[in-house]
Amino acid sequence: MFKDMVKQNRSYRSFDGSYEISKETLTDLIDCARFTPSSVNMQPFQYFISYKPKTNDVIFPLTAWARLLPGFDGPAPGHRPTAYIVICTDKTIGPNVERFRTDVGIVAQTIMLAAVEKGLGGCMIGNYNKEDLAAALHLPENLYPSLILAIGKPDETITLTELEKGGDTKYYRVDGKHYVPKRKLEDIVLENE
Numbered sequence: 001m002f003k004d005m006v007k008q009n010r011s012y013r014s015f016d017g018s019y020e021i022s023k024e025t026l027t028d029l030i031d032c033a034r035f036t037p038s039s040v041n042m043q044p045f046q047y048f049i050s051y052k053p054k055t056n057d058v059i060f061p062l063t064a065w066a067r068l069l070p071g072f073d074g075p076a077p078g079h080r081p082t083a084y085i086v087i088c089t090d091k092t093i094g095p096n097v098e099r100f101r102t103d104v105g106i107v108a109q110t111i112m113l114a115a116v117e118k119g120l121g122g123c124m125i126g127n128y129n130k131e132d133l134a135a136a137l138h139l140p141e142n143l144y145p146s147l148i149l150a151i152g153k154p155d156e157t158i159t160l161t162e163l164e165k166g167g168d169t170k171y172y173r174v175d176g177k178h179y180v181p182k183r184k185l186e187d188i189v190l191e192n193e
Contacts, residue, residue, distance in 0.1 A: 012121040014079045015152030021083035032114040033107040044094035048086040064127040081150035088143040121154035
């Protein structure tokens with residue numbers, strides 16, 4: 001069952017724009033993340049949440065989506081995420097934000113798996129200007145926006161495919177369907193005989 005959730009946790013780029021996500025849902029996702037391990041147990045994160053169209057409309061144009069899909073400028077109107085969580089590193093707790101990159105990944109994956117459990121999906125977005133986002137959201141100077149999580153009710157199908165050894169890992173679309181090649185298990189497991 002857990003493996004099924006991992007397979008469902010894809011980088012969605014099309015959502016049901018009419019599906020509203022509540023503050024309570026977002027705070028529950030964050031509540032799951034706050035129990036994750038943290039380097040030296042410093043727990044340097046705060047989370048900016050957005051679930052109202054006005055704030056979502058501030059965040060969306062600052063993001064870049066699907067670098068491998070030429071001409072794709074992100075979800076079309078009516079298919080954009082209806083919520084965001086911005087994982088912010090508090091520099092008064094963790095002044096070296098790079099030190100906590102692994103921790104960012106841990107909390108982001110935890111949030112996304114918790115979203116899948118609720119029938120939601122999302123996309124982790126790292127392609128944005130940190131300074132522009134911080135200014136647009138009026139974040140205090142001590143908060144560094146480490147990662148954006150776009151969250152919504154997916155309205156697209158993503159198919160995982162088995163990748164032949166040495167094949168191209170580039171995701172692609174055919175007739176509006178999204179395909180994501182994954183390396184085979186036997187090609188990634190190492191052992192010493």
